[in-house]
Amino acid sequence: MGKDGTDLNSYPFLMAPGQIAALSLRNRILMAPMGDALANPDGTVSKRQLDYYEARARGGAALIIVGSVAVTYPGGAFSADQTALHTDEHIAGITELALRVQRHGARLALQLTHGGPQSLYAIETGNPLLMPAPPTYKGPDRISRTLSPQEQFAMSAPFQQPTSRVDIHIATEEELLAAIEAFAAAAERATRAGVDGVEIHGGHGYLLDSFRSPSTNTREDEWGGTRDKRDRLLLETIRSVRSRVGAHYPMWCRFNSVEHHREPHETIEDALYLATNLIEAGVDALHVSAYSDPSIATGITDAHTPHIPGALLAAAAAVRAHIKEAVPVITVGNLDDELAENALATGAADFVAMGRRLLADPELPNKLRDGVPDHVRPCIYQYRCIGNIFLNTHVACIANPLTAREGAAPPEFSRPHTTQEPEHILIIGAGPAGLDAAWRLAERGHFVTIQDAATQLGGRLSLAALADEHLSKMLNYLIGQVRRSNVELRLGQPAAAPDLEGFDRVVLATGADWSRPDIPGAENGNVLTLNDLTPWASGEMRLPDGPVAILGGGKAGLTLARLARSGGHEVTVIEETHVFAIELGLPGRFRWIADLEASGVTLLSEHRATSINQDSVTVMSGDSKIVEIESATTICTVPVTPRNDLLELLFESGAMGEVIGDAHSLERLEGAFRDAEALSSRL
Structure with missing residues (x-):
């Protein structure tokens, strides 16, 4: 049995060893290829990358697939800090990466990519943008434009440099043959670097896929027109790579099972046809993904980074059935432990690739192996990871602050170093900051006490967890970590001066005050704040019949809007700025907006509430127009201010003091x- 009573054999299929050609793997969990933007500015592997990938190898993943390794650089690359294998100068860093991964029993693969139409670094450096045919640009849809000024600036950076030039170049046969050679040469360099295998990226709108798609390839020559001709560039690339690396070197392909929001588009029938031909061309496995029109805001979450759990499983199963298990099939896309195990058990796939979940907890495979799945820090699907890539910055994770900072922290955040100078630490506040700090500090060897006026753990996260299943999982994880640690709990006790006596350090994690706006009618009986909502969110009471107005379009406001709409209310969310849910990574923000609007919620941006009445809210637009919004109940999620009313008490105690979380800064x-992580690492 595991440490928490879980059967160690709960995941026999995930933990079973596997094989891709000559490549032996210790289990069936692969780190999905993801752009990380962590390389040096010349495309060589950086120290941050070494630490980032080594953490996932140490954590038990069987195969680390480095995403989007450019075969041509700077042309064909997305950014300066994209990993490249364009010349022999890139080999040394890849060799070191292979050694760092392999010393933990994992194996390393590189996903080889030519950006084609998506090569933003080609634009930034004035290089040609290789495309199959003249493009038809629709421009981003309405939701895609819900960006802050800072986000707009970051996204436009590749177009704003002195060297920037948009030079669309319709690929000639000579250039296509050169691209094929670039893939083969990069694969050969991978073998010299000690890499265990390569994945050819034939999907997601990059060069090879742009020729496959009937939406972007409108040629009528030998490289377009029919399905066979559209597939030619990918298949010729596969054959060339196979010829270069030999018959036994593991090589496989990632490709789309479907394209969303496009007409005409790649279909599952096209994918099945391609799968057969890929095997004949020499691949050792098939990695089944999906793509979408990039101008559609929800495209990413409809396709390769889905918001729906297991969204790509049916496609993987169809491919596996079609090829009659000729080669292993890799599936991907929002897979929890049970979905992943079942996919293998039912024969839908042979391997599962996990991306976001391994960012949130690199130790996930080891924890499943050890029978402690409740110890896995969950992904909360707020899309900071891939959202950062679109802002031309490196990968990060809201759930795990050590992502891309692994070298600045203890070797594994689940097994930190023990302090040589333990302290008695009082944490005032049992919200997410306090809980996360408490277990981390306790595991470092400190003597930790949590005190909170509330009678339960969680703070405002307890309310959010009632309406958001991902946050519910995070809350359960944090509470579990605290209860598994040697942390003393003082609940139902407001902090007073005597409580601070005897502690070396006091940490204020008191969160924020979510109050009422200073406008007429805010004190009316039909106006609720977050303090009033737990009975409703838990189902113990109903809101009065009639429309609901929500003041504030942050993530909290949108979560409450979804909950109210699911209860049958007409809902309007009123936001003063242009952007809803600014806390979220872009794909997550866009998904929430689209889904709420599709459910019938009205999102009113750039409007400010000026008064609240018994049956309406009066709002003013940016151009001073007055609008009345019908409302039987008004819920306030603004204003929000740091709650630091205990600072004076802290100063008077004489103890060393810390302020963390929203009590420090509203983030x-x-x-x-x-x-929480920074405090525990420092102490």
């Missing part, structure tokens, strides 16, 4: 977890 969960 929600991201700030809470970052502050």
